[in-house]
Amino acid sequence: MFTSLLNASPLATLPTPDELLQDHPVPPRLARQIARSRQQARHILQGEDDRLLLVIGPCSIHDPVAARDYGGRLAELQGQYGDQLQLVMRTYFEKPRTTLGWKGFIFDPGLDGSDRLAEGLRQARELLLALGQEGLACATEFLDLTSMLYLGDLISWGAIGARTTESQLHRQLASALPCPIGFKNGTDGNIRIAVEAILASRAAHLYPQPSGDGRLALVRSHGNPDGHLILRGGRQPNYQSNHVAEAGELLRQHHLSPRLMVDCSHGNSQKQHARQLPVARDLAAQLGNGCHTIAAVMVESFLKEGRQDIASKPQRYGQSVTDGCIGWEQTRVVLDTLAEGVEARRQQRIALAG
Structure with a gap:
């Protein structure tokens, strides 16, 4: 009966969220760690913690082994940079597409068009559990409206992307999510739509939502204050001090916190991955000059610099199959640069207070 309503053919039955969560539960210690990392991110975004929230990692997850390798290296650096940076690893399993292309690890974990969605969900959850047990907080973009039911309990910070910030459904979703959510400006650079999305997500919303057992439920979200x-960036970059100041002022005009995140990649690097380094240097200089509007930064980074096509044979280990990323050595440079900027801002504040 149901399929007769759609121009579609049923392919497979997926596990319910409850079934996947029961098969791969969150240990109590990890649940406490995730709650703590969410709270730390909130404190940074609210200005109660003067560190920088740094969301860093591959453009997208395509190889769980390489992702765990990267995550292990990042986890080892938390002690070194913990006084200046809260490190959160990008674990993006879904990819928005302007037209067509690989839609991400959840939809096609084999990278071969086999579309084994149930396997993608299982492997994604297993990876998040493994990274969490390494001590890492994880970040993702919430794109499909149901994937959060399978993975959301393991995410410490989330994003709504440039193509979905205007979507009412994603604003409703964000209002119900239990972690801080960043809204990207539009692909054309329009920041007003993201400000409107923040306002919408702060409110309660009534909407239908699949429940853990797969049945459709009517829910009322509580609103997301974070x-x-x-x-x-957009057609032009928007990371420089004048852009940051203008964005902060627009947020104030709408009675919102002016504290924001800057993405070093995408429009701000003009899709040239190596340009993330000069963007990071500029942001560090703004921090050193006393800028408190910048609360968070995003960087696309992996083990090996650059990108490769999904069809590449053999695939190069640790290299992105979507957007180009900076490599591990460059990642260390970015971490040093941003940590120095945070420390300079801190010392300036101490000097002014004295």
Whole structure:
């Protein structure tokens, strides 16, 4: 009966969220760790913690082994940078597409068009559990409206992307999510739509939502007080001090916190991955000059610099199959640069207070 309503053919039955969560539960210690990392991110975004929230990692997850390798290296650096940076690893399993292309690890974990969605969900959850047990907080973009039911309990910070920030459904979703959510400006650079999304997500919403057993339920969200703006550039970059100041002022005009995130990649790097380094240097200089509007930064980074096509044979280990990323050595440079900027801002504040 149901399929007769659609121009579609049923392919497979997926596990319910409850079934996947029961098969791969969150240990109590990890649940406490995730709650703590969410709270730390909130404190940074609210200005109660002067560190920088740094969301860093591959453009997308395509190889769980390489992702765990990267995550292990990142986890080892938390002690070194913990006084200046809260490190959160990008674990993006879904990819928005302007037209067509690989839609991400959840939809096609084999990278071969086999579309084994149930396997993608299982492997994604297993990876998040493994990274969490390494001590890492994880970030993702919430794109499909049901994937959060399978993975949302393992996410410490989330994003609504440039193509979906205007979507009412994603604003409703963000209002119900239990972690801080960043809204990217539009692909054309429009930041006003992201500000409107923040306002919408702060409110309660009534909407239908699949429940853990797969049945459709009517839910009322509580509103998310931790929505914030992500400057990701557009036709032109928008990371420089004048752009940051203008965005902060627009947020104030709408009675929102002016504290925001800047994405070093995408429009701000003009899709040239190596340009993330000069963007990071500029942001560090703004921090050193006393800028408190910048609360968070995003960087696309992996083990090996650059990108490769999904069809590449053999595939190069640790290299992105979507957007180009900076490599591990460059990642260390970015971490040093941003940590120095945070420390300079801190010392300036101490000097002014004295």
